[in-house]
Amino acid sequence: MKIGMNHGAGGEVMGDLISQTVLNNVTKKIVNGGIGLDSLDDSATIPVGDKEIVITTDGHTINPLFFPGGDIGRISAAGTINDISVMGAKPLAITNAMIIQEGFNIDDLDRIMKSMDETCRECDVGIIAGDTKVMEQGKIDKMVIVTTGIGIVDKGKAIRDSTLNVGDKIIISGSVGDHGMSLMSFREGFGFDTDLVSDVAPVYEIVEAALSVGGVTAMKDPTRGGLANSINEMAKKSNVGVLLEDDAIPVKKQVHAVSEMLGIDPYEVANEGKVLMGVKNKNASEVLKAIKNTKYGKEAAIIGEVTEGNRVLMETPIGGTRILEAPVADPVPRVC
Amino acid sequence: MKIGMNHGAGGEVMGDLISQTVLNNVTKKIVNGGIGLDSLDDSATIPVGDKEIVITTDGHTINPLFFPGGDIGRISAAGTINDISVMGAKPLAITNAMIIQEGFNIDDLDRIMKSMDETCRECDVGIIAGDTKVMEQGKIDKMVIVTTGIGIVDKGKAIRDSTLNVGDKIIISGSVGDHGMSLMSFREGFGFDTDLVSDVAPVYEIVEAALSVGGVTAMKDPTRGGLANSINEMAKKSNVGVLLEDDAIPVKKQVHAVSEMLGIDPYEVANEGKVLMGVKNKNASEVLKAIKNTKYGKEAAIIGEVTEGNRVLMETPIGGTRILEAPVADPVPRVC
Numbered sequence: 310m311k312i313g314m315n316h317g318a319g320g321e322v323m324g325d326l327i328s329q330t331v332l333n334n335v336t337k338k339i340v341n342g343g344i345g346l347d348s349l350d351d352s353a354t355i356p357v358g359d360k361e362i363v364i365t366t367d368g369h370t371i372n373p374l375f376f377p378g379g380d381i382g383r384i385s386a387a388g389t390i391n392d393i394s395v396m397g398a399k400p401l402a403i404t405n406a407m408i409i410q411e412g413f414n415i416d417d418l419d420r421i422m423k424s425m426d427e428t429c430r431e432c433d434v435g436i437i438a439g440d441t442k443v444m445e446q447g448k449i450d451k452m453v454i455v456t457t458g459i460g461i462v463d464k465g466k467a468i469r470d471s472t473l474n475v476g477d478k479i480i481i482s483g484s485v486g487d488h489g490m491s492l493m494s495f496r497e498g499f500g501f502d503t504d505l506v507s508d509v510a511p512v513y514e515i516v517e518a519a520l521s522v523g524g525v526t527a528m529k530d531p532t533r534g535g536l537a538n539s540i541n542e543m544a545k546k547s548n549v550g551v552l553l554e555d556d557a558i559p560v561k562k563q564v565h566a567v568s569e570m571l572g573i574d575p576y577e578v579a580n581e582g583k584v585l586m587g588v589k590n591k592n593a594s595e596v597l598k599a600i601k602n603t604k605y606g607k608e609a610a611i612i613g614e615v616t617e618g619n620r621v622l623m624e625t626p627i628g629g630t631r632i633l634e635a636p637v638a639d640p641v642p643r644v645c
Numbered sequence: 646m647k648i649g650m651n652h653g654a655g656g657e658v659m660g661d662l663i664s665q666t667v668l669n670n671v672t673k674k675i676v677n678g679g680i681g682l683d684s685l686d687d688s689a690t691i692p693v694g695d696k697e698i699v700i701t702t703d704g705h706t707i708n709p710l711f712f713p714g715g716d717i718g719r720i721s722a723a724g725t726i727n728d729i730s731v732m733g734a735k736p737l738a739i740t741n742a743m744i745i746q747e748g749f750n751i752d753d754l755d756r757i758m759k760s761m762d763e764t765c766r767e768c769d770v771g772i773i774a775g776d777t778k779v780m781e782q783g784k785i786d787k788m789v790i791v792t793t794g795i796g797i798v799d800k801g802k803a804i805r806d807s808t809l810n811v812g813d814k815i816i817i818s819g820s821v822g823d824h825g826m827s828l829m830s831f832r833e834g835f836g837f838d839t840d841l842v843s844d845v846a847p848v849y850e851i852v853e854a855a856l857s858v859g860g861v862t863a864m865k866d867p868t869r870g871g872l873a874n875s876i877n878e879m880a881k882k883s884n885v886g887v888l889l890e891d892d893a894i895p896v897k898k899q900v901h902a903v904s905e906m907l908g909i910d911p912y913e914v915a916n917e918g919k920v921l922m923g924v925k926n927k928n929a930s931e932v933l934k935a936i937k938n939t940k941y942g943k944e945a946a947i948i949g950e951v952t953e954g955n956r957v958l959m960e961t962p963i964g965g966t967r968i969l970e971a972p973v974a975d976p977v978p979r980v981c
């Protein structure tokens with residue numbers, strides 16, 4: 310068997326590879342009783358004293374390096390900060406491993422480092438270690454950045470992606486599909502002119518706002534595979550069903566337009582500055598209000614609720630109900 | 646200015662790039678008063694309660710993926726475990742970010758994961774998180790793995806690479822040049838037949854043995870740029886001189902042979918299972934004995950001592966003295 314593009318594209322094909330080739334081969338998946346690899350959550354944790362260290366890592370192979378609304382530096386910082394944040398943890402620092410193609414422009418490297426730093430500064434996150442490797446011309450496409458995030462949370466207080474309860478409301482912190490669709494339309498040649506830009510941003514302020522109200526039961530950042538992937542994963546891990554309301558899900562007009570033009574479902578493409586969460590019914594409207602008060606949460610919405618069962622269903626505008634499946638893979642390659 | 650191979654090859658060229666393009670652009674280099682990016686040590690730390698979390702990251706672009714004595718899975722685990730270990734910290738876990746070429750053989754991926762796991766098991770280290778990305782054919786050479794290590798040490802007890810004191814003995818935990826020379830000779834076509842193999846191994850047991858005796862003042866793993874790079878970095882950061890004895894430095898007969906054939910200095914190539922340390926004079930012979938009792942430390946030796954001044958000098962077998970310079974770059978490309 311050979312690796313295909315779908316093996317690195319979120320969704321079910323990647324999930325199978327991770328189960329079979331990674332999980333099956335790892336002996337020690339949990340350290341000190343923390344959240345381990347077997348949870349396949351956004352981050353892992355290691356309890357230390359009365360705290361838990363929260364750790365996550367993501368490789369960034371995005372193409373192109375500079376895209377509308379961001380660049381590989383910003384996405385590398387934000388992606389990792391976000392996987393820490395959706396554990397309900399405070400991001401403290403990232404590490405920065407760069408694999409660079411021989412002949413790469415050092416001025417571009419400089420721009421990328423400035424952008425990474427600027428993104429970190431938004432949440433007072435340090436860049437405390439890194440590594441630099443160079444591969445020959447033709448051996449790597451421009452640059453790959455792998456960032457690892459370290460955060461901290463009080464012991465036992467990390468928020469999982471597997472703990473939705475029947476009756477919870479589902480909140481999304483803003484419009485869906487911006488990152489994947491803007492990247493795709495840019496690649497298709499619609500250029501930097503369109504006002505459709507990536508949503509890439511650190512979500513820590515959103516999480517903080519929600520947690521300060523209380524009642525948040527589960528969180529995830531809907532990256533590769535988009536909303537469809539994340540909500541299915543949360544429902545499956547939580548052993549519940551979810552009923553979403555299509556009309557309630559915020560999707561930008563331009564995202565709809567590009568989506569129709571390219572035949573790509575906006576619910577299946579990556580978001581890079583959004584949080585998907587379950588919130589207790591009684592706290593939902595207040596959590597929503599708190600999120601709407603943050604810089605990146607202005608378009609947050611309650612989009613559905615947790616039900617009995619084991620399906621993610623979608624109420625369509627014409628009054629029907631359809632199943633929202635987990636995608637086989639994110640339809641946009643090299644999206645992050 | 647363009648990136649050249651030397652920008653990713655340890656040594657002075659890489660050091661300049663990191664200072665100019667990385668350090669200059671990072672606002673927050675230190676978190677909670679720990680060891681920060683500005684120290685450019687093997688790992689950074691973040692104090693938490695009465696402990697310090699120790700964090701390090703390394704990208705692995707080694708070519709070929711399977712080489713005499715190891716593979717990319719083993720080097721990815723060991724390299725990161727070693728940067729944690731030489732801080733005097735206990736390695737707890739690693740994360741595993743894989744960037745894989747489309748068309749890569751899944752059986753090879755399986756072998757690599759097994760090897761990574763086996764290496765972690767040697768020191769009871771967990772693999773707790775990771776990431777999987779795929780790049781198109783021709784966009785990446787087979788596979789890159791970035792591992793990040795997380796360890797722990799009592800607060801204030803981390804051992805730096807900048808704290809050599811005049812009078813300390815210098816100990817190397819075994820023979821020098823095995824990794825770089827074996828890789829180079831394999832690439833030159835001497836094949837798997839030669840009995841020269843990489844030293845790639847986790848060094849935690851060696852560090853533990855040394856620390857249990859006491860008197861260790863500074864440590865580093867002499868990877869890219871080899872012994873010459875590491876000892877110069879330690880001396881410079883510590884504001885001291887070092888006098889090494891050429892005859893005392895363990896170098897395998899085959900390493901000497903390949904070194905002469907290829908015109909490469911064995912002191913300038915990477916080691917992947919060695920520790921270079923300063924030890925108080927009064928503890929040196931006991932530390933040496935303890936190291937020699939470990940699996941990977943049997944050929945450890947005292948190779949010199951710390952002096953006044955700011956030069957690394959080498960006593961040659963014929964009684965002269967030469968300067969051992971830091972290399973501009975490791976002479977073996979894609980060595981780790």
Ligand SMILES: Nc1ncnc2c1ncn2[C@@H]1O[C@H](COP(=O)(O)OP(=O)(O)OP(=O)(O)O)[C@@H](O)[C@H]1O
Pocket residue numbers: 319327331346348349350351352366367388392532533741742743773774775776777
């Ligand atoms: N190569 C790998 N080795 C070990 N664990 C892996 C590997 N790839 C993925 N994982 C684990 O699988 C789970 C899912 O990974 P995934 O990358 O989809 O999560 P994510 O980072 O939240 O999403 P995205 O990468 O789209 O931002 C995580 O728990 C991750 O730690």
Ligand SMILES: Nc1ncnc2c1ncn2[C@@H]1O[C@H](COP(=O)(O)OP(=O)(O)OP(=O)(O)O)[C@@H](O)[C@H]1O
Pocket residue numbers: 405406407437438439440441655663667682684685686687688702703724728868869
């Ligand atoms: N791209 C980068 N961003 C941030 N810090 C970096 C980067 N590259 C290197 N560093 C930092 O520079 C210092 C030297 O890095 P280097 O990779 O040489 O150390 P090492 O991992 O001990 O050696 P090796 O990589 O040969 O095993 C480390 O403190 C590392 O954190």
Ligand SMILES: [Mg+2]
Pocket residue numbers: 351392529530532
């Ligand atoms: Mg995530």
Ligand SMILES: [Mg+2]
Pocket residue numbers: 367388389392532
């Ligand atoms: Mg992620």
Ligand SMILES: [Mg+2]
Pocket residue numbers: 439440441702703704
């Ligand atoms: Mg390194």
Ligand SMILES: [Mg+2]
Pocket residue numbers: 687728865866867868
């Ligand atoms: Mg090191």
Ligand SMILES: [Mg+2]
Pocket residue numbers: 703724725728868
């Ligand atoms: Mg290293």
Ligand SMILES: [Mg+2]
Pocket residue numbers: 366367368775776777
């Ligand atoms: Mg990931």
